[in-house]
Amino acid sequence: MRIGITGHRGLPEEVAVWTRAALRAEVSRTAPEALVGVSCLADGPDSWFARTVLELGGRLEVVIPADDYRGLLPAEQHAEYDALLAAAAQVHHTGLAVADDQALMTASEVLVGLVDRLLAVWDGEPARGFGGTGDVVTYARQVDLPVRVLWPQGARRG
Numbered sequence: 001m002r003i004g005i006t007g008h009r010g011l012p013e014e015v016a017v018w019t020r021a022a023l024r025a026e027v028s029r030t031a032p033e034a035l036v037g038v039s040c041l042a043d044g045p046d047s048w049f050a051r052t053v054l055e056l057g058g059r060l061e062v063v064i065p066a067d068d069y070r071g072l073l074p075a076e077q078h079a080e081y082d083a084l085l086a087a088a089a090q091v092h093h094t095g096l097a098v099a100d101d102q103a104l105m106t107a108s109e110v111l112v113g114l115v116d117r118l119l120a121v122w123d124g125e126p127a128r129g130f131g132g133t134g135d136v137v138t139y140a141r142q143v144d145l146p147v148r149v150l151w152p153q154g155a156r157r158g
Helices: 015-029 045-057 075-089 100-114 132-144
Strands: 002-007 036-039 059-064 089-092 117-121 147-150
Touching: 002 015, 002 045, 002 100, 002 132, 002 147, 015 036, 015 117, 015 147, 036 045, 036 089, 036 100, 045 059, 045 075, 059 075, 059 100, 117 132
Parallel strands: 002 036, 002 117, 036 059, 059 089, 117 147
Antiparallel strands: none
16 A cells, blocks of 8 residues: 655644644554555655654655755754655655745655555645645545545644
């Protein structure tokens, strides 16, 4: 089972705690030998998902949006990004140089094309910028990819 992830960054701590537990519960439903997680490794749900896949014995694949993508991430995320990237069984590149909104959406489209289902840590609201979680969910649904939305009832994004 190939599972992808998309989700909001910068979540409030109580939502982050809930999300980590929900991701672990979802990922643990697939036997480790059959589990392939696909992530762009952004800070927040993308990285939490990737780490969980590895901890549960699954295989990680990474989609890199652009050559300069790492620099777009917060400095405190770089060590985790590097560790997860080093642990990846396969890395997919978009071929783009600059990590702008188009590159992020292109990477998400590549990710959607690689998986059997998508986990979305999504509040149901439109994306705040092109290529955000809402856009990724819309795209996944347009191509008939099953999407499982994970969001605590009544929670608000940061």
